[in-house]
Amino acid sequence: MTTETPLELKKTVNLPKTSFAQKANLAQAEPVRLKKWEGLNLYRMIREARRGREKFILHDGPPYANADIHLGTALNKIVKDFVIKSRTMLGYDAPYVPGYDCHGLPIELFVDKKLGAKKANMPAVSVRRACREHATEALKRQTRDFQRLGILGLWENPYLTMSNQYEADTARLFGRFVERGYVYKGARPVYWCVYDQTALAEAEVEYREHTSPSVYVKFPLASDPSEIDPALAGRKVFFLIWTTTPWTLPANLAIAVNPNFEYAVIENGAEVYVVASELAGAVAEKCGLDAPRIVARFPGAKLDRLECRHAWLERRSLVILGEHVTLGGEADAETELDVREARDKSVTGKAGTGCVHTAPGHGHDDFVIGKQYGLDIYCPVDHAGRFTSEVEHFAGERVFEANAKIVEFLRERGALLFSENYNHRYPHCWRCKNPVIFRATPQWFISLDARSAEAAVEQDEDGRDITNYTDNETDAPESLRAGALREVEQSVRWIPAWGEDRMRNMLKNRPDWCVSRQRVWGVPIPAFYCKGCNEAIADASVIKHVAGIFERETSDAWYAREAQELLPAGFACPKCSATAFTKETDILDVWFDSGSSSVAVLEHYEELHFPADMYLEGGDQYRGWFNSSLMVGLAAHDRAPYRTVLTHGWVVDGQGKAMHKSAGNSVSPNDVIKGSGAEIIRLWCASSDYHEDMRCSEEILQRVSDAYRKMRNTARFALGNLDGFDPARDGVETGELLEIDRWALAELDTVTERVRAAYEAYEFHTVYHTLYHFCTVTLSARYFDIIKDRLYTAAPRSAARRSAQTALHRIADALARLLAPVLVFTADEIWENIPRGTGGTEAAPASVHLAEFPTVSGERDEELQERWTRLFEMREGVLIKLEAARNQKVIGSSLEARVSLVATGEHYKFLKEYEEQLRYIFIVSQVSVSEVHTTSGAVKSPIAVTVMVERAGGEKCERCWSYSVRVGESARYPTACERCVEALAEIEREGGAA
RNA sequence: CGCGGAGUAGCUCAAUGGCAGCAGCACUCGACCGAUAAUCGAGCGACGGAAGGUUCGAUUCCUCCCUCCGCGACCA
Known part of the structure; x- marks a missing residue:
């Protein structure tokens, strides 16, 4: 059956077609997608999807709620997001509760400046209110910026170190130190x-x-x-x-x-x-x-x-x-x-x-x-x-x-x-x-060397490494320093490993912790002084009582109320029995605040637990948060609050110099977002090894943008060629696939394995480089270039084309998943554009972020991969010869070429097997393989295969552009080659172009 | 100054006690014009921060120096 008139050849070519835009327009597209996620309540959906799975708790170190975020803050949050998303896609239930450090001097100073001379006459409560407002404003802006970066988390209910519950817990933890005999009063020089x-x-x-x-x-x-x-x-x-x-x-x-x-x-x-x-x-x-x-x-x-x-x-x-x-x-x-x-x-x-x-x-x-x-x-x-x-x-x-x-x-x-x-x-x-x-x-002060008054031995609630401290049950009460050293050396995993040395060194040398600050914006040290004998009273049960008040009224109560109203009824000085007291005026060091989070947060949110699986911060936190958290963990539970501590380096400029606003070499994340999109910052975070310092400059961001476009285009090509493909209906069994398609899938498996392993090991730059290399070399330059001919010119529903599409479908799907933790927006966009089977057994999740990483079947055909490695080596040699021919104006397009391979023995046998496929692999019109016998005494070529390039014979087919001596044989399609004539017949049988 | 880290092509990364990578990008030249503000190819490009030492042989192990980064400051 043939149609009346011959088809217009141009229209029978299956060119890519997709709604996945070439131009990303990230700056505009990202906010739209964020809205969509918000509408879905994607974070909540992910929690539901992972309910009951093994937990992975990354505990967020609170950024200081003062100024707007900078590139370093962005890096920190993005790397955390990589961890959360990759653990989620590895199948864990990995909740993310962000937090903010709200107390402290920089905020108070800012407020001081704003208030000016007025401050001197203002009551502490008023100053504190102004500080609270400032922190609230700052953390709102930061939250907006973090969300804009594509970071998913419990943004509607973050932890704030100034919340009443947190302040109460902070006070209780101070009480815990008191209870164990670590707290003393001393003197120290200050300005x-x-x-x-x-x-x-x-x-x-x-x-x-x-x-x-x-x-x-x-x-x-x-x-x-x-x-x-x-x-x-x-x-x-x-x-x-x-x-x-x-x-x-x-x-x-x-x-x-x-x-x-x-x-x-x-x-x-x-x-x-x-x-x-x-x-x-x-x-x-x-x-x-x-x-x-x-x-x-x-x-x-x-x-x-x-x-x-x-x-x-x-x-x-x-x-x-x-x-x-x-x-x-x-x-x-x-x-x-x-x-x-x-x-x-x-x-x-x-x-x-x-x-x-x-x-x-x-x-x-x-x-x-x-x-x-x-x-x-x-x-x-x-x-x-x-x-x-x-x-x-x-x-x-x-x-x-x-x-x-x-x-x-x-x-x-x-x-x-x-x-x-x-x-x-x-x-x-x-x-x-x-x-x-x-x-x-x-x-x-908190003494590092005082022996604790009691040893608190508890059980790890999820029992994972309970054996780590069963030994300690009989131990004598230990000092904070000794306990810290034990934990650092025995039960914490440090990434990179030198973190352990670093931490140990710090602990060995650090002096007692001075927790007093002569300020008002913070958690008051809940101590009293007897008016009768001037005795300083820091008493665990009194502190518990005060904490109860903080829980109801925030620690503002300390300033709003008289000492008598803060003390338990009937409290008398243990030394002189007087009943009149004054309040301590010092507040706690903010490091004590943030250090308290392991208890105040991990034990407060239902979805979290103590200890955390991971703390992830910049290297500056060895002396900061890692340290203070460890002290609190020891005081509260005799163990480190983290199982793994991962650190990242500092952001430096293109020359490796530190970034300073004043030096004018800093990169503002918000500027990059406006210009290129958050995705580019994320990709930059993944592109280099964050364990060391991370360089960032115009050029580097330009490179990253280029890489982004390449990956995007690669995905787009796959999607464009899946138009009309229904995996359930059109998918080809693996065994039935053409060999090169099986090769591509084997490569995908290799990549999947490597990328999964890299995510497991938090080696995000390996993820990036592996996927990028896969896109540029394996796919774009090799696989896609080769199968383009088949996709475009084979009949739309032919087995050959369906074979390629089956591979493309799996590649697109895997790419979206593997890319998702890094390119959160783009991966989701790819995901949406992947055709889903009408008769599929399970519906694809609404977002790639609900999905899991692809898995590898196990039996990868390594022999196949080796054969193709060899074929591609052959291809390299051919390409060089083609280039030479091109330079001599023998050919322009490679399809104008005919390649003759002359090989010996085993090489000949190998190539001969692939003779039919070689024209596609080399993207030329004709290939012949012939054998030559080496005769002793003859000039021995060092190369086992000789490549010769000449102009292809015959005419150029109007449809597939390859050359064939058989163009013109068909009366109906006189400008088409024999291969196209066949394809056209098939198209006509099926009722026209696809 | 102390403690810790880093120094492989213009950029981002590899590998390895044995000629530094099937590197990618950038750059140059070219092809294509049916992934097109794309795509493909070729070429160019590091004597491994400097100097010693161990070794038959080191980028890879050791020493020292230089440079840069962080902490020692209530910056991630």
Whole structure:
């Protein structure tokens, strides 16, 4: 049966047709899809779909709810989303509850600035309300931005560290530390403004030019000098120190020297002075000693624990060793508070003596080393900056005014070797612009080394690694440090592995945790002071009571209510039985807040549980959240709150430099979203190895966009050729597929396996590279290019075409699934455009995000893959010859070519088998394979197969564009080749073009 | 300065104690004009941050140096 008139050849070619647009228009399309997901309540649907599956809990570290998100925040959230989505598609039930860190100084500072002078007269509750509003605003904006990135989660009910429940839990957890005996009250130096009479945070300090007296002061050695060196026996030995804050001298308790430096003793008349060798000349010159003789030299380490007498007081000053001592005067400057400046300067003045005046109550390094040596944190200066009554000679003096008097006093006593005015940058109060001091004030600490009062052994509720701590049941109560080290080494998996070293190092060195902050925007430390005996009361049961109030009223209650209203009825001081109390004014360090999340969140949301399977943050969190969370986990449950800790690197610019808004090299995620779409940021996150620093620049994003377009086009080609394909009706059994189609599916299986494994291992860049390579090389350049002919020219319903479509269908489906965690929007778009079987057994889920990854059947035909690897190698060689022919103008299109292969023995046999297919594989019109016998003595070609290219014979077929000598044989279709004539007949039988 | 990390082609990544990759992109040239603001091909491109050492042989193991990054600061 033939139709009346011959068909128009052009119309019988099956060109791709799809509603999947070539141009993504992501910036516009993404919001539309987000709306759709919202309409579906996709996150809820996913939860339903995975109900009852094994849980995977990624616990979200809360970003700080202050400013808008930046690329680093975006990276963090996107990588988390990769984890959540890939675990979901691997079959886990992986809920995602996002959170926000809402308390803390940056917000309070922001509010301070906004309120200006008004703040001074405002009650704390009002300031806190303003802070709460600011955090609420910020977290709303962040939420919007995170959602815009395609991150699915429980956005309607995130956890906020300022919620009443969270604040109550934070207080309860502090109570837990108290209960176990980890909490104590001590002193610690902080920036202090003597005019505003308040503690200042580092961020509230600014550096300005300031003139201080620079003094060189002699401290007489009390120990036997011959202990240092026999040459010193009987000499009057002094340690020479330098300082620019003479007022801290009354608080001097030690002199620090560097154990690794060489020290020298220089002679000045009857006296000799100990100074660092390298500085001896400079010091001598400064102090006007001419060409002093050096009496002895020795390493600083020899001086450990010698005793000096204070320059004028009847008190010892211990010689101690500290690596912080330098030759540039910086360590001294630390005491003087301008260490930051000193460090920033590339050139530091050669001031100092190598013997550092140490006052643990007035300097940070001094405090740290003082603790090591068990020195008092001595601070005889009151809140107004006056010496207390215990300071001889200067009691009641204001410290800045006392400077000059102390210098004079030193001079009179003969303890001063030299003094001058010294200009340097010195910290000032950002508000009143006056110079500040470092002053030790009382603070609450959590001890790292105290043994706990009780050992709480509990069972892991899901019992996964209960054996990990059954051993501990008999253990004696341990310190936080010991417990932390045990967990870090034994029960946490660190990715990358060096995280363990990093964490261990940090834990070994970290000092006690100072949890006090002299601020109002945070969770108040629920402690009281007895008005009768001044006893500080931090009591577990009292704290529980207070937490109950917080639970109802938020911690604003602390400021809104009197102490009596916060205490349990009838509470009396355990020491003096008085019943009047004042409230603690310090709040908790925000790290305590966020550290509490393992309990406050994981045990609060029904879908979560303690411990989390994973914490995933930037490397900065080793000292931050990983650390504070670990402490809380130990206090609450004697174990780490995480099973695995995964860290990512920092975002840097194209040169590998850190990004700073001020440096102008930062990339704003919102700009990229507006220009290219969130998908491009996501793809960038997947494209490079996030374990290290991630570079981002125009060029890099351009590359990523290119890659995106390539993958999109690859998917589009597959979809375009599936028009009218019904997998249930038209699908071909695997065994019936053409060999090359089976090869493509075998390659897909290989890729599927690799990608699944990469997702399992959180190696997202491997996912990206594997899929990208698959799209560009395996599919676009090879498979698609080859099957194009068949798809376009074979009869629409022919077995040959259906075979290719069956493969394409499976490829498109797998690609959508495998891509889904990364390209959340595009994968879903692909998914929608995949034709679904009318008679399919199960309906495809409404979104790819409800689906699971494809699985691999198991029996992959490796032999098939090897054969095709060989064929493609052959193809490479042919392509090179084709290119040569093209350059010589023998051919233009490869279809204008005829290829002759001359091969020996086994090669011949192999190629001969494929002779019919080779023209398609090479995309030429004709291929012949012939055998040649190598004769000994003949010129031996190093290549076993010789390739020759010539112009194809015959005419170009109008329909399929290949050349054939048989074009013209058909009267009905005189411009078509024999293959097309056959296809046309089939089309006509079926009633016209598809 | 301490602790930790990194340094393979312009970019993003591989592999391996043995000639550095069937790399992809970019770039150059070319083909095609039936994936078309596409597609295909060819070419170009790293002496492995520098220097030592172990080894028959190292990019891969060790030492040291340089550069960059993070933490030490209430930034992911």
